[in-house]
Amino acid sequence: MEKYTDKKRRNQVFQNFIEKFIGEKQMELVKDCGTFLAFVTNREQTKKKLYKNNMCKNRFCPMCAWRKARKDALGLSLMMQHVKQVEKKEFIFLTLTTPNVKAQDLENEIKKYNLSFGRLVKRKKVMGMMKGYVRKLEITYNRERDDFNPHFHVLIAVNQSYFKDSKVYISQKEWLKMWQEATGMPEITQVHVQKVKQNNNKELYEMAKYSGKDSDYLINQKIFDAYYKSLKGKQILVYSGLFKEAKKLLKDGKLDHLKEIDPTEYLYLIYYAWNQTEYLESELHELTEEEKQKINHQTINELEEDQ
Ligand SMILES: [Zn+2]
Missing domain, CATH: 3.30.70 (Alpha-Beta Plaits)
Structure with a gap:
C-alpha cells in the first residue's frame, strides 16, 4: 500500500496545479481519484491485486500515470x-x-x-x-x-x-x-x-x-x-x-x-478508503464462489515495475 499512499499524496499536490486547467466535473474526478480501492488477496495476504477502483484517468495524475505505465x-x-x-x-x-x-x-x-x-x-x-x-x-x-x-x-x-x-x-x-x-x-x-x-x-x-x-x-x-x-x-x-x-x-x-495466467489463489476482498493523509484498511471479506471463479486463473494484464 505504500506506493498507493505515496501516489495518492502526490495526487493531492497535483489537484492544486491542475485546477485552473479543467472544469468542475473533471476536478471532482481528480479529487476522488483512488479514494476507494478494493483488492483481492490470497490466504497469506502476500499478494494483492487491484480489483475495483475509482481512478480519474487524467494523464498527468500521479496515481493514474503510474497505473497506466504498468x-x-x-x-x-x-x-x-x-x-x-x-x-x-x-x-x-x-x-x-x-x-x-x-x-x-x-x-x-x-x-x-x-x-x-x-x-x-x-x-x-x-x-x-x-x-x-x-x-x-x-x-x-x-x-x-x-x-x-x-x-x-x-x-x-x-x-x-x-x-x-x-x-x-x-x-x-x-x-x-x-x-x-x-x-x-x-x-x-x-x-x-x-x-x-x-x-x-x-x-x-x-x-x-x-x-x-x-x-x-x-x-x-x-x-x-x-x-x-x-x-x-x-x-x-x-x-x-x-x-x-x-x-x-x-x-x-x-x-x-x-499473456501469463496469474497462479495466485485469491480468497479475500479487502477495502481501502482514503482518509486525508492515509488509507484506512477494512477487514477481510471472503470472496463468494462466484467471485472466486471470476477472479482466479485470469491473465496478468500489467507489469510489476520492481520485478
Ligand atoms: Zn487519477
Missing part, C-alpha cells in the same frame, strides 16, 4: 514478444537528445524534435535497418539550471542479421553524426544506443512510463504549467512499421495468448 509496459512486452517470435526480429534502444531549453522554448523544441526525427528515419541507411519502432517523448527538468531536456527513447526492430551485417549496421558514431545533421546541431555530443538483451522489465517500464516524472512536474505551478502546455494533447508513444501492426493486434486481443 499496463503499457506489459503491452510493450507482448508486442516485443510477437515481433521477436513471429517476425524474427531483434531490438535496439536509441536515446536521442538535444541541449536543454528554457520553459518558454519547450513547446517549440518538441515540434523541432518531431521534424528532426522525421528527417533521421528517412535517411536511406536508417530506412534499410529499421523494421519498425516505438518512440517515446520524455521531458526531464533540471532544478539547478531551471531548464528542460526533452528527449526521445526509441525502440527499434531490426533483422537478426543486423549486428553482423557491416553494410546495414549503424555504429554509435554514425547515429551521432546523423542526429547532428537531422537537428542541424553539430554541438550535440551524445547519442546513446544499445542492443536490447532480452525482455528487460526495467527497460520496458522506462519506455512505458509517462513523459514526465511526477517528482519533476509537481515541484511548483510554473513547472507544471510548462509540462502541461507542452504535453497536452500530444501523442506520447508513437508506433511505426512492425510495431504499428503489433499494436493493432494487441488492441484486438490477438496477443492475449502471450
Whole structure:
C-alpha cells in the first residue's frame, strides 16, 4: 500500500496545479481519484491485486500515470514478444537528445524534435535497418539550471542479421553524426544506443512510463504549467512499421495468448478508503464462489515495475 499512499499524496499536490486547467466535473474526478480501492488477496495476504477502483484517468495524475505505465509496459512486452517470435526480429534502444531549453522554448523544441526525427528515419541507411519502432517523448527538468531536456527513447526492430551485417549496421558514431545533421546541431555530443538483451522489465517500464516524472512536474505551478502546455494533447508513444501492426493486434486481443495466467489463489476482498493523509484498511471479506471463479486463473494484464 505504500506506493498507493505515496501516489495518492502526490495526487493531492497535483489537484492544486491542475485546477485552473479543467472544469468542475473533471476536478471532482481528480479529487476522488483512488479514494476507494478494493483488492483481492490470497490466504497469506502476500499478494494483492487491484480489483475495483475509482481512478480519474487524467494523464498527468500521479496515481493514474503510474497505473497506466504498468499496463503499457506489459503491452510493450507482448508486442516485443510477437515481433521477436513471429517476425524474427531483434531490438535496439536509441536515446536521442538535444541541449536543454528554457520553459518558454519547450513547446517549440518538441515540434523541432518531431521534424528532426522525421528527417533521421528517412535517411536511406536508417530506412534499410529499421523494421519498425516505438518512440517515446520524455521531458526531464533540471532544478539547478531551471531548464528542460526533452528527449526521445526509441525502440527499434531490426533483422537478426543486423549486428553482423557491416553494410546495414549503424555504429554509435554514425547515429551521432546523423542526429547532428537531422537537428542541424553539430554541438550535440551524445547519442546513446544499445542492443536490447532480452525482455528487460526495467527497460520496458522506462519506455512505458509517462513523459514526465511526477517528482519533476509537481515541484511548483510554473513547472507544471510548462509540462502541461507542452504535453497536452500530444501523442506520447508513437508506433511505426512492425510495431504499428503489433499494436493493432494487441488492441484486438490477438496477443492475449502471450499473456501469463496469474497462479495466485485469491480468497479475500479487502477495502481501502482514503482518509486525508492515509488509507484506512477494512477487514477481510471472503470472496463468494462466484467471485472466486471470476477472479482466479485470469491473465496478468500489467507489469510489476520492481520485478
Ligand atoms: Zn487519477
